[in-house]
Amino acid sequence: xxxxxxxxxxxxxxxxxxDVEMTEDDFKNIFELTKTAPSAFNLxxxxxxxxTDKEKKERVKELSYNQYKIHTASAVILVxxxxxxLEMSEVEKIYGPMKMLKMMDELEYEMVVETINRYSEGLxxxxxxxxxxxxxxVGLHAMLFMLSAKHYGFDTCPMHVHNVEEVRKEFNIxxxxxxxxxxxxxxxxxxxxxxxxxxxxxxxxRFNGY
Amino acid sequence: xxxxxxxxxxxxxxxxxxDVEMTEDDFKNIFELTKTAPSAFNLxxxxxxxxTDKEKKERVKELSYNQYKIHTASAVILVxxxxxxLEMSEVEKIYGPMKMLKMMDELEYEMVVETINRYSEGLxxxxxxxxxxxxxxVGLHAMLFMLSAKHYGFDTCPMHVHNVEEVRKEFNIxxxxxxxxxxxxxxxxxxxxxxxxxxxxxxxxRFNGY
Numbered sequence: 519x520x521x522x523x524x525x526x527x528x529x530x531x532x533x534x535x536x537d538v539e540m541t542e543d544d545f546k547n548i549f550e551l552t553k554t555a556p557s558a559f560n561l562x563x564x565x566x567x568x569x570t571d572k573e574k575k576e577r578v579k580e581l582s583y584n585q586y587k588i589h590t591a592s593a594v595i596l597v598x599x600x601x602x603x604l605e606m607s608e609v610e611k612i613y614g615p616m617k618m619l620k621m622m623d624e625l626e627y628e629m630v631v632e633t634i635n636r637y638s639e640g641l642x643x644x645x646x647x648x649x650x651x652x653x654x655x656v657g658l659h660a661m662l663f664m665l666s667a668k669h670y671g672f673d674t675c676p677m678h679v680h681n682v683e684e685v686r687k688e689f690n691i692x693x694x695x696x697x698x699x700x701x702x703x704x705x706x707x708x709x710x711x712x713x714x715x716x717x718x719x720x721x722x723x724r725f726n727g728y
Numbered sequence: 729x730x731x732x733x734x735x736x737x738x739x740x741x742x743x744x745x746x747d748v749e750m751t752e753d754d755f756k757n758i759f760e761l762t763k764t765a766p767s768a769f770n771l772x773x774x775x776x777x778x779x780t781d782k783e784k785k786e787r788v789k790e791l792s793y794n795q796y797k798i799h800t801a802s803a804v805i806l807v808x809x810x811x812x813x814l815e816m817s818e819v820e821k822i823y824g825p826m827k828m829l830k831m832m833d834e835l836e837y838e839m840v841v842e843t844i845n846r847y848s849e850g851l852x853x854x855x856x857x858x859x860x861x862x863x864x865x866v867g868l869h870a871m872l873f874m875l876s877a878k879h880y881g882f883d884t885c886p887m888h889v890h891n892v893e894e895v896r897k898e899f900n901i902x903x904x905x906x907x908x909x910x911x912x913x914x915x916x917x918x919x920x921x922x923x924x925x926x927x928x929x930x931x932x933x934r935f936n937g938y
Contacts, residue, residue, distance in 0.1 A: 519730075519731060520729075520730070520731070521729060521730070521731050521734050521875065521876075521879045522761065522879065524731050525761050525764055525872070525875075525876070526761075526764065528764065530766050542935060545933065545935075546929055546933075549929040549932075549933055550929060551732065551735050551736075553926045553927070553929060553932070554735055554736065554738065554923065554926065555871065556740050556874075556886050558886075558888065560924040560925070562926065562927055562932065564932060565932050565933075565934075566932060566933045566934070567934050567935075567936075567937070567938075568933060568934070568935050568936070569935075569936055570935065570936065571936045574936055574937070600932075611927075612924070612925050612927075613925075615925050616924065616925050621922055621924075621925075646856040646859065649856065649859075649860050650859050650860055650863045650908075651863075653860045653861075653863035653864040653867065654863040654864070654866065654867045654908060654909060655867065656864065656867065657863065657864045657865065657866065657867015657868045657869075657870070657871070658867045658868075658870060658871040658886070659867075659871075660867070660868060661765065661867070661868040661869075661870075661871035661872055662735070662871055662875075664766075665731065665735075665872075665875070666731075666735070669731045669732065675766075676766050676868065678768065689936075689937045689938060690937060690938040691938055692938065698860075698864060699864060712831055713764065714770040714822070714826065714831075715770070715822050715823075715825050715826050715831075716763045716764065716772065717763070717772055717821075717822075719756055719759040719760060719763060722759075722763070722772065722774060722775050722776060722810075723755065723756075723759050723775075723776045723778060724775075724776070724777050724778070725752060725755075725777075725778050725779075725780065726777075726778070726779055726780065726781045726784055726899075727777070727784070727899045727900055728777075728899060728900040728901055728902065
């Protein structure tokens with residue numbers, strides 16, 4: 519499908535066809551495209567917990583004001599930000615191979631590590647700015663996930679995470695992993711439906727100043 | 729171009745070909761696709777300030793540690809979150825037409841307005857959660873912007889906004905509009921280049937629990 523049609527066809531699903539199963543391979547195809555998303559200093563903050571297990575999915579539903587679409591979705595996915603992405607051991611995992619493959623020389627490597635160090639210290643000193651950074655990066659990633667899902671024939675709906683601490687406990691999510699949003703995925707019941715009203719471009723875009 | 733090729737071809741541009749001009753129509757085409765992005769309760773928080781004016785663009789460069797790509801980019805774009813999106817007058821602008829067009833009945837309308845009211849009060853009482861909400865929504869929107877730009881033949885690079893208050897002053901950005909990120913756009917100097925290392929899918933995706 520062309521990009522334009524794919525973008526126009528993507529809608530947030532209101533409800534899903536029950537009992538449509540998605541395999542780990544379905545998800546891997548989607549994630550192979552999703553992983554190309556950009557991130558600050560390429561630190562790749564986004565982490566996903568894909569819940570296909572029916573009982574566990576029902577538990578998420580209970581913790582999410584019993585929203586019915588979680589019951590009929592093939593999976594509910596927690597999209598999270600990994601705070602450890604700022605640790606130098608993680609930074610080296612990403613930049614080490616690039617230095618080894620001569621994609622960057624020693625000097626560039628030193629410069630980028632120094633820049634990331636400053637950036638990392640700034641965020642660690644300012645937890646609410648760090649939360650915003652995770653949300654921004656996860657948002658970029660999650661949009662590419664939803665489009666990639668559509669490309670492979672699956673519909674999605676972005677959702678808020680409710681009762682975060684109970685969700686964390688239920689799935690043993692470590693403290694350094696911050697749940698940011700949730701996505702239900704499956705096959706939409708509605709094949710075609712009118713999109714919610716969107717503001718005209720002139721109402722949210724300005725040129726050269728206010 | 730197919731979605732898959734478009735995703736694979738999109739890279740953050742390291743530098744841009746100087747003096748490539750983009751017209752307001754170029755941007756309008758991109759934004760017509762971008763505006764389909766989902767947002768919490770369809771409140772459409774994202775706002776864009778497109779800076780094509782050369783002198784003004786240089787001013788952003790000065791305020792952004794003189795990053796050279798801002799000089800060569802066709803435009804630098806501030807991607808922002810509109811805090812007034814939570815105001816009931818804005819909510820009515822979005823849901824009023826849907827009620828009028830019978831896309832929802834009176835009861836559905838009342839229910840959605842009540843839900844948004846609760847959500848809105850929650851965010852207003854918790855400014856740091858509101859900041860996260862804006863970043864998450866703007867992130868989703870900005871990724872669709874960058875892919876749509878690529879679809880129309882333009883390369884992009886997502887960037888941090890530095891010296892936010894000076895930027896705000898320079899462009900008379902009202903207090904209820906929060907700068908969240910910046911995007912440089914134009915034609916990339918590099919036609920093909922190796923993508924920065926990405927973690928394999930197995931390192932950022934888990935199934936059914938930790």
